[in-house]
Amino acid sequence: MDKHDLLTVGAVAQRSGFAASALRYYEAQGLIFADRNAGGQRRFERSVLRRLAFIRAAANVGLTLEEIRTELDMLPGGRTPTKADWQRITSHWRGRLDEQIAALEKLRDGLDSCIGCGCLSLQRCSISNPDDRAGNGSEAEPGAAFLPRLLRRPQVPR
Amino acid sequence: MDKHDLLTVGAVAQRSGFAASALRYYEAQGLIFADRNAGGQRRFERSVLRRLAFIRAAANVGLTLEEIRTELDMLPGGRTPTKADWQRITSHWRGRLDEQIAALEKLRDGLDSCIGCGCLSLQRCSISNPDDRAGNGSEAEPGAAFLPRLLRRPQVPR
């Protein structure tokens, strides 16, 4: 009863925690691959679970699907990442995580130093203006946004 | 030459760093308020700048506009936050930030402990499954998502 151990979308969905629709979407986007059986239904190899774990990890780190696809494409032959691949890729992520953490800590510390001050001044408050960019009447970068881009990436396309 | 010191959208945009279109949007959403002059143009009181600083800070912390509006509505009479308001609100944010930071650190540390292991197993790898929830064949929470909801909120509506 083992046809080289292939999995249906439903099975992959259940085992990975992704919705079946998400899996189809990922396949359409070229992030994962599936064979088809006689009737045209998807049959996934088990390695797709590993790939999905990779995708989830990358998404957790804040990569877009496009970035993830690029990263996956850099693995020659679509193979499961080797030790070396993994090291290269995660060192990249590590920097990203460190930046995110630093940005959040800056925000938090600004919060601490501001509790009770009630100022919330556009110019001086480190929470509303974490980068301490000027915005005082006269000149300032025109339309400068004070947001740390790292956080809330989905916002602020400009 | 001072009509109680009212500001046009353009002026507010320049001083706050928000685009004029964003200001109109915020007004439509009830996050900020404006009087109108004889010709129907918006005239903002200067206190709007403080309110906008608040909005930006809240957005930095990761609140949605809806949540921000709720928070602002809890300030009686639409007043500028007092020391007490500010303390209550920021203590709320602080928890949020602490959670976000903790989640990221967990991810990062998992990354460290995983560099070189090459496993990336759905069940065991702390990067792809930071909460260490089971997902092993037999039972598991059906369709459980392993993502820390805190991160990447924009994704995963489910």
Place this chain on the structure above:
DNA sequence: CCTTGACTTCAAGTTCACTTCAACTTGAAG
């Protein structure tokens, strides 16, 4: 053979936070 549930495709819808557009009006300077 029949039913049922899982699967298929493709198009369109959803959410968030805005931005852009078209068509028009207002206000300040010269």
Place this chain on the structure above:
DNA sequence: CTTCAAGTTGAAGTGAACTTGAAGTCAAGG
């Protein structure tokens, strides 16, 4: 008075990451 930047509205568009719906096909149990 002319000019033109800056303002107004409502509707529609954007992008990411999916989800939902419609209309139909496939697979397994009884």
